[in-house]
Amino acid sequence: MKGVKKGRGxxxxxxxxxxxxxxxxxxxxxxxxxxxxxxxxxxxxxxRGITPHQTPVKYRGVEVGKVEEIKIDKDNLNLFILRLLIYPQYEYLVKKGTIFWKATLEISPDKISNLDTLLKGSYISLLPPTTKKSELVKLPTEFYFKGLEHPPGEKGYHFVLISQEGDLGKNAPIVYKGVQIGKLYSKTLYPDGTLHYKGLIFQPYNYLLYRNIKFYRIDPVKFKASIDSIQLKIPSLRLMLTGGVGLYVGDGGGFPKEKYPLYSDLEDIQYAPEVIKLVTTSKQPVSKVVYNNLIAGKVIDSEYDVKKDIKILKVKFKKEFFHLLQENPYFYIQTPKLSLTDLNLKKLITGAYIQMGVKGGKSKLKKEYKIMAVPPEKRGYKFTFLPNPKVKLKKGEKIFYRGVEVGEIEDVKLVKGELKARGKIYNRYLYLVNDSTIFYPISPLELKASLTQFSMKVAPLPQIIQGGITFLTLNPREKLTTRHFSIFSSFSDLQNWIKLTQKGRVITLYTPKLHGIKKGTPIYYDTFPIGEVLNYTFNPQSNRVEIKAFIRKKYLPYLNSHALFYIKKGIKVKASLSGVKVDIPPAMGLIQGAIVLEGKYNPKAPIRESFPLLTSQQVENRKFFHIFLLLPKSYSLKEGSPLIYKGVKIGEVDNLTLDPQKGVVKASIKIPNRYRLYFHTGAKIYLEKFQASINGVRNTSALITGGELHLLPSLKGKFKEFYSLDAINPPPTHYKRGVRFILHTPGTQPVSVGAPLYYKYVEIGEVEKVYLSPKDEGVDVEIFVPEKYSYLIRKGDKFRYFHPFKFSAKFLKFKMEMGTLPTLLRGGFILQQVDYGTPKAKSGTTFTLQPEED
Amino acid sequence: MRDIYRGEVICPVCGHVQPKGERCRYCGSHLYHRKPNALKWGIIYSLTAFAFLIPANLLPIMEVIKLGKVYSNTIIGGIIAFLEDGDYFIAIVIFVASVLIPFLKLFILWFLFGVAEFDKWKRYRRVATNLYKFISFIGKYSMLDVFVVVLMVSFIQFGNLAEIKAGPAVIPFGLAVIFTILATEQFDPKLLWDKGGGKNERS
Incomplete structure (x- = not known):
């Protein structure tokens, strides 16, 4: 086993x-x-809308990280914790002071923001505390943040609005003059029942915070109903969706506050918060307090005291009227009265109201005031009106100054057949009146129309119905010494009087007929109003109407011998070959006719004060002259048929009459004066009318105008007024100079007017007339040869037909001749041989055509 | 085992049986009874492979960029995504090929080392031999995952619309596979039968 190495160790x-x-x-x-x-x-x-691993974290639209996880906070179950992964290259953005918020789709009345979130979902946005990277890098990194509920891009002033009632949508806009300047972003209901809205005024509008601002609610649709009134208010459509907060900017300055009250509506702002009680025994429903025809307060509530049998009205006063409560105020109820003499319609419309007045002086502010049964008498400056038969005054009529009641008519008496009226101006308004004051009744409707504008001034409703008088103080510096004032029948009367005395001159225009001229008919120079008609009278001696007209100072230099006054009326439409001409007089003329002045400015010439008033027809006649054309019949001429010279229309037929005695048609032709020089002895007029024949169509334009008259002018001699028609559709050569001779032909070839005469294949003349020869079976042809070629026409000349088409066939020989196209149509002649040995032929010489060759 | 007793060696390359010596008389290859240091290198390689398996599983193996958005998926994440989508078959295939097998191979290797090292474990040597055959067989398929990624990356390149990138886990994964193969190759299955053997010996 020794040999085995196990490879351990x-x-x-x-x-x-x-x-x-x-x-x-x-x-x-x-x-x-x-x-x-x-x-x-x-x-x-x-x-909401955030998905882990997907929702990006963005810095100004650039993805710098990702939401990786959503956790619920351990301590607060309402709170979610997002674990964000910021990409390494953007780590430096997350420092102490960096803010995070959720960007979602936002729809406000002004704009839709973050539309991209609709497609890609919400995202988390971050903003570092500074924009400088060098500074940012030094800041310590932070790992735990609290997300903001609103985008910090909307930098601005944050505040709280405290509302007593009502609900507004989250993100409701704050609107000033229709522009969104901020928004609400959260709301909390407090235990005391008030709603606290957190709001934001956007940065650019923060200056508004230094004004006297108030916030009021704009309800989507507001419906207020009480016994006294019903109100239905609908704001602009866009606010209908969300509702909103309106910003009211009052006078004066202010400082940004942390909390603002939210008024229930715009009107609410105008009212002082104090509630004043008014006690009355009257049971009539009243809803407002009126001071000088202005609404000074409103009844917000009423109670009925059964024991005392009185009604207690709780009234809020508008701030601007509130001080009146400290000036010895008095109240009484105005009720609608119906009587034959005093139909107080206004009260009928609005119902009864509390009339408020002040006696003046200082008084303490009370919480409760009594409503009197009768209005107290006011003290004032008493005076009488100088009698004016045109003015009817009534007792009790009010005197207004710019809609404010400043006095009244106390008494109207008939003294020696004249109405004598006594009036009174209340002491506090006495400064408005002095010796230069002139009174006039208020006309309910004032219509002002000029070239540039049309304005209608309607007096305030009560004055329309009640009537009333007002005044004009011409010179505010004058003193008040008189107790007698003059009164004019109307403001325009007064204006006229002022004009007459101060601003121009009155001239007289005379005319046999009035032509719809009225008082006030304007007078124009070009398109500028320069005056108007004051009045007119008929003078039986001269049998004419004399019109007094006022002309402004500035235009007086026009009133010299060149001045021409005439009447312009309505719209005139003239149709002619050259187009349709619509003649519209100045705007006022459209409505009521106008007088127009034409003339030359000459400040040195003496001013005339009397002028004839002409009709526009007469003026035209002064600019045009007429000639008369006597015709055996009308030749399809009509009114408007032109008179043409050198292709230019210089006049037109304006009248066609039949003279029954002479049996002729008399056409009068209207021609501007400047063409007068053409119409002298020797001038000729010929007619071109529409003609259609085998030879062609001629004068198509005459189809419309019904024939055109052409002028052959003459510059010498006497002016010629009557003309007869020189020719009808004359050949083009008719008025040219040259030789006209007669060619007697057998009539074997067709020949018509315009057919050429050739000599060596050059056209030297043309056929002017073709008629049957009175002598024999033949045809006589009148040929015109212009002067240029007249030397060719000799007594011994020989002419023959020009064969447009000749075909002859001989044995083994064909001959074909073909003429030009005009000769094909009209035929023609050839001057075969000029006999220079014979003298030149004069006009009227007769030649005989050479017989045909075989 | 006979060769050891006879003092002869089989050439690992040409299979010639000869008396022990330095080199093969035929082909000149190094001659040895057992692979030298087999266990030692097996353990080192297997541990290295294991180390690489950690990032291979923790890091995303593939980054799918769809409409500009990057979806990076780890192996396990991908499997979970497939499971959620209901693609159980693909999920199982990927799980087996990419997660189960690499780890299983390492565990088997360690088991084999144990059998080779400890006499007490020798009774499992038949099982161990079969397991060794099994891991040598599947060794060549271990790169499946890497191939999948490589294929996907090369196929799906639609610019901003969709793009697939190899994730950072691909390299450690590949390394883990390589080291696992090395460890397997380093191991000499004959070691399973050394020492205390003879029961199953034929002569």
């Missing part, structure tokens, strides 16, 4: 091999897990 040195392997192995494992990254624990209350 392992020494420690040999064991090094597995030990090294073990070392390598452990090293690998350790290194692997180290390489995996830094383990961090973060606690969260809500871990």
């Amino acid at each position: 392992i020494n420690w040195f040999n064991l090094l091999i597995p030990l090294i392997a073990l070392g390598i192995s452990i090293g690998m494992v350790v290194k692997y897990y180290q390489k995996k990254g830094l383990w961090v624990e973060v606690s969260f209350k809500d871990v």
Whole structure:
């Protein structure tokens, strides 16, 4: 057995091999897990949407780690602990002060954020305390963190809103002027029944915290019903979904507070928190306190005391009116009264209300006030109105100044056939009135229309229904000495009066007919309003209407001999070959007609004060002149048919009349004055009308206009007013100069107007007329040869037909001649031989065509 | 055992029986009765293999990158994933090939060492011989796991869509397999029958 070596005897040195392997192995494992990254624990209350091994940890969108495990906290079962693995290269991000939060899809009225989470699920976001890596590396590493419930990206001011009632959704927006400036992020119900909302105003809006701010609830839909009133409020659609918190910024400054009360609505903010009791014996339901037609307070509750038979109204006053309670206030109930003379509709609409007034002076604030049965009489400055028959005043009518009641009419009496009215301005408003004050009744509706705008001013409802008078103090610096004030019948009357006296001049326009001119009809220069019609009277002596018109100072230099006033009315549509022309007068003219001034600015010329008012027709006549064309029949001419010279329309037929005596049609043609120079003795007018024949179609445009008149002008001689038609569809050569001779033909070949005359295959003339010869069976053809070639036409010349198509066949010989295309259609002639030995032919010479060759 | 008694040796390469000497007269190979230091190196190699099996099982063997997300799986993790998916057959195959066999081989090896070393264990030598045959047989299939990874890595390369990378466990796993094979090769099964033998001897 000695020979058998068992190979035992392992020494420690040999064991090094597995030990090294073990070392390598452990090293690998350790290194692997180290390489995996830094383990961090973060606690969260809500871990919905987070999946271990998958949910990433991100820093500004870059994945820096992963959620590896979710544990429930041992001590607090509401808390979850996420074990995060931060990748080694990002380990430096996790330091003391680093914050973690869960990024989830967020839908707010303004935006949808983290939309990516919809696809990929939520993720954990982290933000290190500083953005500088060098500083970050120095900070100590931390391993346990508390996760935030809201993203820190929404840096801002955190505060608590305390609400007494109502519920708002989590993440409800805080809205200011329709912009989301913050949001609520948590709510807690406290044992005392108040709801505490944690809110956040985003960083950029933090400046608002230094203003006097109040928060109020915007309910999705608000429905408030009490005996006194029913309110239904729906906010903007987007807030309907979530509800929200509105921010009200009052006057003055403020400082950020930790806690703010949440008002139930915007109105609530305006009211002082104090509840004032008003005691009344009246049983009428009232809901508001009115001061000077403004709502000063509202009844929030009412009690009925059975023993005393009184009603106690609990009223909240608006802050701005609250001080009135310390100025000797008095209250009485305004009830709707129906009588023939005093139909107080406003009260009917709104129901009874508590009228509030103050006597002035200082008084202590009381918790309870009595409502009086009758309003107390107010003291004031008494005066009378200068009589104006146009104004009807009633006793009790109020005097308003910018909607505030500042006085009333005390008494109206008939003295010697004139109404004498006495009024009173309350002492506290006396400063508004002085000797330059002029009164006028409030017109319920004021309509202002100008070229650029159309405004309608409606007086406040009570004034519309109650009526009332108001005043204008022309010069606020004047003193109050008089007890007599004048009153105008309307504000426009007053304005006119002011205008007349201060801002322009009144001129007279005369016209035989009024043409719908009214008081207030505007006067324009171009498109600028320069004045208006004040009034008009009929003068039986001159048998015309005299219109008084006001012209503003600025435009007075136009009122010289060039000025032309005329009436513009409605829309005029003119259709012609050149297009449809719509003539729209200035805006006001559309509605009521307008007067237009045309003229030249000349500040040196004397200003005229009286002008004729023309119709627009008359003005046109001044700009145009007419010529008359006498026609045997109308030749399809119509109104609007143009008169053309050199292709330009210089006039048009504006009237066609039949003269029954002469049996002629008289067409009047309207032509602008500037073309007058063409129409002198010798001018000719000819007609081009639509013609369709075998030879072609001519003057297609005349199909629409019904014939075009053409002018052959003459610049010399006297102005010619009456014309007769010189020609109808004259051949193009008609008015050219040259030789016109007659060719007597046997008529064996077709010839028509326009057929050419050739000489050596050059066209030297053209057929102008073709007619049956009066002498024999033949056809006479009038041929025009322009001056250029007139020397060719000699008395001994010989002409023959130009055969458009000639075919002759002889023995073993064919001959074919073919003419040009126009000759194929119209035929033609050839000047065969010029006989230079004979003198030039004059116009009217008759030639005879050479007989045909065989 | 006859060779020992006769003082002759069988050449381990060409099988020629000859008197004991340094080298084979035929092929010149080293001649020995038993592999020298068989047990010693067997134990060292097997321990080394075992050491490498630790990271092989703790580290991910394969990293599947699907749509940019990395899913790294250890062998056991993969098996659990297959089980959860209901692929019991694949789970069992992988478990047997990748977890059970490597460890089993080492345990068997140690058992064989025990039988070779301790006289008391000699009664298991027939079982041990069969076990030795078994582990030598399956030795060549031990790299199955590595091959699977290599195949997967080379097949699935779809860029960002899906990609498979070999995990850090592949190398220790491969090393563990190699050292296991070395340990098996180092072991001389004749040792099982040395000492206290003769009962089963034919002559």
